[in-house]
Amino acid sequence: MTMMDALTRLGEPFLGDLQSLYANQPQTGLDGKSYAIDASTRISVEEGLFLHDSCRNAAMTATLEVGMGYGFSTTFLLAALDANGGGRHIAIDPYQHSDWDGIGESRMASLLPRTQNLKHHDFTLIHDRSDHAAIDLERSGASFDLLFIDGYHRFDDVLIDVYLLTRLCRPDGLIVLHDLWLPSVQAVQSFLCHNRPDLQPIPTSCTNLAVFRRRDTDQRNWDHFVPFPMAFEIEMASES
Ligand SMILES: C[S@@+](CC[C@H](N)C(=O)[O-])C[C@H]1O[C@@H](n2cnc3c(N)ncnc32)[C@H](O)[C@@H]1O
8 A cells, every 4th residue: 555545544625635735736825826836845644644643543632733834744633633523733833924825724724614523713823933832832821742843943943842842742742853854853852862851752664753752741950961962763662
């Protein structure tokens, strides 16, 4: 079975919508006009199915992502929440209108009324930087089962996203970093593996994802620091 075949388990309306995106078909922006899309800005089907299945298998009801773009990842997560009987999803992206013609937002406005269990207000797009939005969300008492980090990809931006968003992660929830091919993201993964015992690295066959389960609160001393190499090899043992 190919990965595109595996997509069929999402069902409609998500399946047809994702098939159109992965086929690089022009998409409708918020202004109603049709736009060509940039095929380099996306998660793979395998990565999307990992997000979807993680959400389905743990019956998650609250998810968050940093970096919406055209909304590939958004669609996989909403499909899982819908199949779980309902839930809420927050996407954070300050550039949805300026860089993406509002395509992600427009797609969600079209998708949501066609779902089984999701209402318009179950999806929120925060038009702000992730560091600002994360602090607002923490102050509001929000928490999530899964947080997907795919925003700005410099080392310090990713590390700040993880640092702030981990505090919004429910016990035993997942934090997933995208674009592990980048040295910046590999360095964040390595830092976390060496310095954050509260975050358990989870092996995955998706080589472009770094996955952590939040096992505890961060209880390190004020002067804690373990030097870390630029990259960390996670053994492909099954999760205990
Ligand atoms: C690789 S794209 C995300 C792709 C998306 N996850 C998908 O699967 O379609 C990266 C996104 O991060 C957004 N971004 C850049 N800086 C950001 C920031 N400081 N906070 C939140 N999002 C940011 C960009 O506008 C862009 O949409």
